[in-house]
Amino acid sequence: MEEKIRVLVAKPGLDGHDRGARVVAAALKDAGMEVIYTGLHQTPEAVVEAAIQEDVDVVGLSILSGAHMTLVPRVQELLREAGAGDVMVFAGGIIPDADAATLRAGGVSAIFGPGTDTAEIVTAIREAVADRPAAPDS
Amino acid sequence: MPKVTSDADRLAAFRKKAATGVRDFDFTTVSGQPVEILYDPSSVADLDHDRDLGHPGTFPFTRGIHPNMYRGRLWTMRQFAGFGTARETNRRFRFLLEQGQTGLSTAFDMPTIMGYDSDHARSLGEVGRMGVAIDSLADMERLFEAIPLDKVSTSMTINAPAAVLLAFYIATAEKQGVAADRISGTTQNDILKEYQAQKSWIFPPEPSMRLIVDMMEFCSEHVPRWNTISISGYHIREAGSTALQELAFTLGNGFAYVEAGIERGLDVDAFAPRLSFFFNSHLDFFEEIAKYRAARRIWARRLRDKYGAKDPRSWLLRFHTQTAGVSLTAQQPENNIVRTAYQALAAVLGGTQSLHTNSMDEALDLPTEKAVTIALRTQQIAAYETGVASVIDPLGGSYFVEALTDEMEAGAERYFAEIDERGGVLACIDQGFFQKEIGRAAYAYQKAVEKGEKVVVGVNRYVHEGEEPEIPTLGQDPALEREQAERTRTVRAERDHDAADRALAILREKARGGENLMPHILDAARKYATEGEIIQVFREEFGEYHDPAYVL
Numbered sequence A: 001m002e003e004k005i006r007v008l009v010a011k012p013g014l015d016g017h018d019r020g021a022r023v024v025a026a027a028l029k030d031a032g033m034e035v036i037y038t039g040l041h042q043t044p045e046a047v048v049e050a051a052i053q054e055d056v057d058v059v060g061l062s063i064l065s066g067a068h069m070t071l072v073p074r075v076q077e078l079l080r081e082a083g084a085g086d087v088m089v090f091a092g093g094i095i096p097d098a099d100a101a102t103l104r105a106g107g108v109s110a111i112f113g114p115g116t117d118t119a120e121i122v123t124a125i126r127e128a129v130a131d132r133p134a135a136p137d138s
Numbered sequence B: 001m002p003k004v005t006s007d008a009d010r011l012a013a014f015r016k017k018a019a020t021g022v023r024d025f026d027f028t029t030v031s032g033q034p035v036e037i038l039y040d041p042s043s044v045a046d047l048d049h050d051r052d053l054g055h056p057g058t059f060p061f062t063r064g065i066h067p068n069m070y071r072g073r074l075w076t077m078r079q080f081a082g083f084g085t086a087r088e089t090n091r092r093f094r095f096l097l098e099q100g101q102t103g104l105s106t107a108f109d110m111p112t113i114m115g116y117d118s119d120h121a122r123s124l125g126e127v128g129r130m131g132v133a134i135d136s137l138a139d140m141e142r143l144f145e146a147i148p149l150d151k152v153s154t155s156m157t158i159n160a161p162a163a164v165l166l167a168f169y170i171a172t173a174e175k176q177g178v179a180a181d182r183i184s185g186t187t188q189n190d191i192l193k194e195y196q197a198q199k200s201w202i203f204p205p206e207p208s209m210r211l212i213v214d215m216m217e218f219c220s221e222h223v224p225r226w227n228t229i230s231i232s233g234y235h236i237r238e239a240g241s242t243a244l245q246e247l248a249f250t251l252g253n254g255f256a257y258v259e260a261g262i263e264r265g266l267d268v269d270a271f272a273p274r275l276s277f278f279f280n281s282h283l284d285f286f287e288e289i290a291k292y293r294a295a296r297r298i299w300a301r302r303l304r305d306k307y308g309a310k311d312p313r314s315w316l317l318r319f320h321t322q323t324a325g326v327s328l329t330a331q332q333p334e335n336n337i338v339r340t341a342y343q344a345l346a347a348v349l350g351g352t353q354s355l356h357t358n359s360m361d362e363a364l365d366l367p368t369e370k371a372v373t374i375a376l377r378t379q380q381i382a383a384y385e386t387g388v389a390s391v392i393d394p395l396g397g398s399y400f401v402e403a404l405t406d407e408m409e410a411g412a413e414r415y416f417a418e419i420d421e422r423g424g425v426l427a428c429i430d431q432g433f434f435q436k437e438i439g440r441a442a443y444a445y446q447k448a449v450e451k452g453e454k455v456v457v458g459v460n461r462y463v464h465e466g467e468e469p470e471i472p473t474l475g476q477d478p479a480l481e482r483e484q485a486e487r488t489r490t491v492r493a494e495r496d497h498d499a500a501d502r503a504l505a506i507l508r509e510k511a512r513g514g515e516n517l518m519p520h521i522l523d524a525a526r527k528y529a530t531e532g533e534i535i536q537v538f539r540e541e542f543g544e545y546h547d548p549a550y551v552l
Helices: A019-030 A044-053 A068-081 A097-105 A118-131 B008-018 B049-053 B086-098 B110-114 B137-143 B162-175 B191-198 B205-222 B234-238 B243-263 B268-274 B285-306 B335-349 B369-384 B399-421 B425-431 B433-450 B479-494 B497-512 B518-526 B531-542
Strands: A006-010 A034-037 A058-063 A088-093 A110-112 B104-107 B154-157 B185-187 B229-232 B275-281 B319-323 B354-356
Touching: A006 A019, A006 A044, A019 A034, A019 A058, A019 A088, A019 A118, A019 B433, A044 A058, A044 A068, A058 A068, A058 A118, A068 A088, A068 A097, A088 A118, A097 A110, A110 A118, A118 B433, B086 B104, B086 B137, B086 B369, B137 B162, B137 B479, B154 B162, B162 B185, B162 B205, B162 B518, B162 B531, B185 B229, B191 B205, B191 B229, B191 B234, B191 B243, B191 B425, B191 B433, B205 B243, B205 B268, B205 B518, B205 B531, B229 B234, B229 B243, B234 B243, B234 B275, B243 B268, B243 B275, B243 B285, B243 B399, B243 B425, B243 B433, B268 B275, B275 B285, B275 B335, B285 B319, B285 B335, B285 B399, B319 B335, B335 B354, B335 B369, B425 B433, B497 B518, B497 B531, B518 B531
Parallel strands: A006 A034, A006 A058, A058 A088, A088 A110, B104 B154, B154 B185, B229 B275, B275 B319, B319 B354
Antiparallel strands: none
């Protein structure tokens, strides 16, 4: 039986706008993924700890506060330091195009801005997981 | 009311006949409430003018809280503003006043909202990005430089740390030579909706309510022209609620504050006149107008008949409105000018006392000068060119609007009964009741948009394919964060250390007891204790609230 894709939906930093994160979490769950939602006001350290503990395939960061250029790379750095650099990182929220380009160049799989259809997010995650290079012991 | 010339049966027959040949479209409000094709006198057969409407300025105030409404005084044009440091925001405040706005409204950054100074580890990357960074009285003084606080009223969108920001404001006025009894403004200070919707909490509910009642008590004596709470539905709506939930949950919270004040031993008339409200103005034009009218009626009835308020000023629901941020699109942003205009019109036809209109670029960033000017002009055109301000409640007597107002009131009463049954507002927060209602409504709306049942022009219909030309956005100089952090370190280094430390120690002692904390917070503010330091004392004494994280 195919294993469920495991996704951590996270709210790093002080941003309290969680409508989008909760809608995405519900949509991913409806699409058959295993979803863990961190709740609000998480430090990057707490996000990465949860990602590792929950052994997720994907971390989705929701940021509407403008702090994305600090928080996203920090989460990526901590994932790498913890040996979890193969966990895919997606981001969503209010992220200007220029910053989105920079983040994608830095390894973020995709950025989902306002007006994104949740079906697009589901597809993007499924494709990214399918395209991921197989682990050496599989 | 006109003589009834059609009865319910004839209307039903008309509606049935008119149902043929109707185009394929979802004829429900943006909240999913079905609306009929026509309303006529039979729709309002039970409406009693004196009981249910009254003239403006007369109980139950359905048509307006003042006898001459906008002919007497236009709504306050009060644009929410704040970014970067106090210097940048002071400049924007003065620009907006020069462009003709008539009141100030302050947006604070996330660190300030969550009680962290700009040099705190958790503030990294966040300083000045969602609003202005205010760490101490020094910042507040700069924020209001060349703005005389006895000449302008200021709203401050701040909740968990509201007592601290109010103390900074009072102390700033003192430095200007303006006594506390001459300043006017509002602190949002509505913690209940934080747990339900906006989620910028710090402490658990009980100590948070204590701080709020401390402020109500203190202001009723020392700052009589201050609106201590802006009981808010805006954020509940932005989080995804329906219009009815916005109405019911907001007023339910209002009743909870009234009960808290009464429990403290205050006379309801001593504080109720200074409770104010803050509603959203969303896309469904008539639903919003009915919502405001129902709100006035419900509040008046409960304050007089349930809580025994004798002063007619306690019965008045005064409100500020903001057009719906959540309705703005990143795609084809100029369309947002139009959305905001329609939403502003609904707020004015609904009798708002104060209005903020969103800028077209706010799905992308904080507003540029050009965008916020257009938003302000939107209000000025409504006020001076359209004629809507010449007549009070011009939609009063509309069969549709009166029927919708009645439906909203009935729906709200059903929610009040459910909240009571579940043990009250705080119990409902613990149960996640509001949060789940809001979350379900948000999800349902998203699905409706994705299915195309709800149209969003530019997003799921009339979409521009390919790259969109970019509009200018505000952006932020990353050096500001370093500058601000440095400034706060300097404030701490240069103040009278003993005085500041002593003030914080006294504050800690008083936090453990039941005394009103405002005078002590004010004292700490005057000694240049920082917001972060004061809030840290409270964090340690009151504890911290944590998000009950669950997936719907």
